Amino acid sequence: MRAKGGTPRVITTAMWGRDEAETLARLDAWNQPIHRIRGRIEKIFGTWKRSYGLRRMRWRGLAKAAMQIRLTAIAYNIKPSLKIVAAG
Structure with missing residues (x-):
């Protein structure tokens, strides 16, 4: 992905750092744009599974x-x- 100029956007659940507050702030900053996009997409898939029988x-x-x-x-x-x- 990086070879083609993209950025991998996988939700990160943990990061290493000395200062816990700074590490949590970096973690939130990394995950925030991912959550916005993923939330919209997962909503559609959830509706498909729940209402349209795609289980x-x-x-x-x-x-x-x-x-x-x-x-x-x-x-x-x-x-x-x-x-x-x-x-x-």
Whole structure:
């Protein structure tokens, strides 16, 4: 990832340091941008699992499982668009 100019953004749970307050501040500073992005994405996956039955795949095979995920994404995106159309 670094070879291509990216920055690895994995949540860190512990850091080493002499001063505990400074170490916790560095830890919070590192994790804060990750939490914002990850929170939005995990919310969508949680909704898919809870409301759209993605706890288990319905069909066997990679192609069929990918189709199930795509259909779930379409259903998830249609729901808010219906609210927009109904309001306008």
